[in-house]
Amino acid sequence: MKNILIISSSVRTGRKSPRVATFFKNFIEDKKLGAADIFDLAELGLPLFTERLRYQENPTEEMLLVHDKISSADGVLIITPEYNGGYPASLKNMIDLLTDEWYHKPVAIATVSSGAFGGSQVITSLQFSLWKLHALIAPAMFPVPKVEDMFDESGQPKDKEAVEKRAASFLKELTWLMDANAKMKQ
Ligand SMILES: Cc1cc2nc3c(=O)[nH]c(=O)nc-3n(C[C@H](O)[C@H](O)[C@H](O)COP(=O)(O)O)c2cc1C
Secondary structure (H helix, E strand, C coil), X not given: CCEEEEEECCCCCXXXXXXXXXXXXXXXXHCCCCEEEEEEHHHHXXXXXXXXXXXXXXXXXXXXXXXHHHHHCCEEEEEEECECCECCHHHHHHHCCCCHHHCCCEEEXXXXXXXXXXXXXXXXXXXXXXXXXXXXXXXXXXXXCCHHHHECCCCCECCHHHHHHHHHHHHHHHHHHHHHHHHHHC
């Protein structure tokens, strides 16, 4: 069974986007699309970037954990909030730590906001950073507008049918890339 790492990137007090991470974990497991693991950057507490991991003489446990998590994932699903049109510093802090670990890594991006546009302005900058690292970006969007109205605290969507339909076609692009990647490695 393939494993999908879900990065929950908001570290904000009172954050709401982890609801979307929980939803995807449950959905992936219920639909047997793979094993899903939530990597919560707030729990991780990664120190602020000083240099890439490959040049660190004494990497911390948290840094090594980031390496292990990304290296061992068959695919990565990033849940990012939109902050002033960009993605949060916590996510940039983590992405820049690694280099080869991102190479040909299938990645899908779900964007979250409390506003009406579902964080759609954040996607291009995040896609571009990951493209620079040679990740394989799934050509699909999953914008979540008004997150508090769409998902409850336990990650249950209010309009289950519509959200699950969208999630299925979004994840299909990620799992396709994961399957294609596995075939290329054979
Ligand atoms: C610093 C900051 C900037 C924000 N900028 C935007 C924005 O540009 N567009 C938007 O729709 N929401 C914006 N929001 C609201 C977030 O979309 C909202 O907090 C949402 O719940 C997702 O982030 P969270 O997981 O941290 O809660 C911003 C929130 C913060 C804290």
